[in-house]
Amino acid sequence: AQSVTQPDIHITVSEGASLELRCNYSYGATPYLFWYVQSPGQGLQLLLKYFSGDTLVQGIKGFEAEFKRSQSSFNLRKPSVHWSDAAEYFCAVGPFSGGYNKLIFGAGTRLAVHP
Amino acid sequence: NAGVTQTPKFQVLKTGQSMTLQCAQDMNHEYMSWYRQDPGMGLRLIHYSVGAGITDQGEVPNGYNVSRSTTEDFPLRLLSAAPSQTSVYFCASSLTGDGYTFGSGTRLTVV
Numbered sequence: 161a162q163s164v165t166q167p168d169i170h171i172t173v174s175e176g177a178s179l180e181l182r183c184n185y186s187y188g189a190t191p192y193l194f195w196y197v198q199s200p201g202q203g204l205q206l207l208l209k210y211f212s213g214d215t216l217v218q219g220i221k222g223f224e225a226e227f228k229r230s231q232s233s234f235n236l237r238k239p240s241v242h243w244s245d246a247a248e249y250f251c252a253v254g255p256f257s258g259g260y261n262k263l264i265f266g267a268g269t270r271l272a273v274h275p
Numbered sequence: 276n277a278g279v280t281q282t283p284k285f286q287v288l289k290t291g292q293s294m295t296l297q298c299a300q301d302m303n304h305e306y307m308s309w310y311r312q313d314p315g316m317g318l319r320l321i322h323y324s325v326g327a328g329i330t331d332q333g334e335v336p337n338g339y340n341v342s343r344s345t346t347e348d349f350p351l352r353l354l355s356a357a358p359s360q361t362s363v364y365f366c367a368s369s370l371t372g373d374g375y376t377f378g379s380g381t382r383l384t385v386v
Binding site for chain 2 (some may be wrong): 252265
């Protein structure tokens with residue numbers, strides 16, 4: 161069965177430090193992969209997505225993610241974190257069935273940023 | 276351009292009551308879906324629709340009903356509310372099914 165694991169429930173970094181959020185997935189075929197961000201009291205905003213091609217994907221707000229098939233991973237990175245990046249981050253995999261992506265989400269990683 | 280609009284933002288229900296969570300989008304998106312978000316569990320798909328008149332069940336459909344009579348609207352009905360349905364509910368829509376726009380959510384408490 162398809163699943164998504166985000167090993168880190170909470171992460172705290174200092175402003176200006178680099179960030180890596182981990183995501184591992186279980187899926188039998190080539191996955192569609194997504195990262196979403198949720199600010200407190202808000203809905204989810206798409207940061208980036210991977211379907212095929214270049215395994216390093218650039219997103220909004222200076223984020224990038226790298227797809228590694230051999231490790232079944234899709235980790236999210238940012239070279240220098242800003243205080244406004246404090247939020248919850250969700251990795252999702254989208255099985256493509258019948259022309260519809262049923263997104264399966266990880267449990268999320270809550271990011272805190274120290275000034 | 277409003278995007279995905281959910282109403283109400285907050286709701287308290289008594290066990291056994293019914294209600295409808297509203298979702299509307301103005302982007303002419305064919306794909307719409309409902310998720311519930313619970314602490315430590317991410318988002319789980321309740322029901323989804325690939326176009327007007329077409330709906331199907333997601334991962335956790337029990338206790339919920341949907342219909343899609345127009346492209347714009349996708350209401351979620353709770354038939355007989357239970358405390359286990361206390362959650363935050365998100366509606367999402369997509370033009371092509373590959374990247375969704377989410378509403379701001381409805382926080383539901385069942386007492």
